Amino acid sequence: MTCSWTYEHYCYCLQQAKDKGYSIISFEEVKNISQNQPFIILRHDIDCYLYRALNMARIENKLGVRATYFVRVHALSYNVFEYNAYKALKEIHSLGHEIGLHFESIDFSYITDENPREVFLREKKVLEMVLDISIVSAAAHGEHSPAGPRHNRSFFKSISKKQAGIHYDAYDKTFIRDMKYISDSFGYWREGCMCTHIGKYPQMQILVHPCWWFKDHLFE
Ligand SMILES: [Zn+2]
Ligand SMILES: [Zn+2]
Structure with a gap:
């Protein structure tokens, strides 16, 4: 193909993974995986277009797999309190997927001169409260800052997961170095499409941004 x-191609990729014996899971399910069982942690960062995330959540549910959907509370293109967004997130969660926090705490701590940990805890609390769930992954x-101390990714360099009240950081060495990590960031598979990697590594994290995927055309 x-x-x-x-x-259609996304389904093909997931089916290939299933046929090759992978468990396709969310971050919170990693602890339940038995030794020697190949697995793929399926991760979605919802940067924009929540309805495209819902499309993927439904597709994955039909295929019997689960993913972690990382949700922003500062996004320009969606608002977790808004009717359609709220309903979509509730549905994604009810389909068995995990909801995690796609945090922007370092960015906002620079903008407002606040403590990044406090910003993080408030972002997490907002998402937990609006959806009535517990969040364990971040x-x-x-989008806003180049790599370095002002990038949100530097957050867990000075703050422990325990201090942030979570169990899993998607950028932890365990998930990006100790296993194969590929991403479609910027609408581009830097190392080739996910289907070319499936079957080559026993443990993988695959980051798929729902905003790049569509049924017939990107404009839909
Ligand atoms: Zn993002
Ligand atoms: Zn492919």
Whole structure:
């Protein structure tokens, strides 16, 4: 099958993974995986377009797999309190997927001169309260700042997961160095489409941004 950004190809990739014996899981499920069981942690950062995340959540549910959806509370294109966004997130969660925090705490601590940990804890609390869930996983959003101390990814360099009240940081060495990590950031598989890696590594984290994927055309 020719690689593309269609849901058809996405389904093909996941089916390939299932056929090759992988468990496809969320971050919170990692602890339940038995030794020697190959697995893929399926991660989605919802940078924008929540409805595209819902499309993926439904597709994955039909295929019997789960993912972690990382949600922002400062996004320009969606608002977790808004009717359609709220309903979409509730549905994603009810389909068995994990909701995590796509945090921007370092960015906002620079803008407002606040303590980044306090900003993080408030972002987390907002998402937990609006959806009535507990959040155990977090992933840094990386749109505003270049790499370095002002990037959200530097958050866990000075603050422990325990201090942040979470169990899993998607950028922890365990998930990006100790296992194969690939990403479609900027609408581009830097190392080739996910289908070319599946089957080559026993443990993987695959980051798929729902905003790049579509049924027939990116404009839909
Ligand atoms: Zn492909
Ligand atoms: Zn992001």
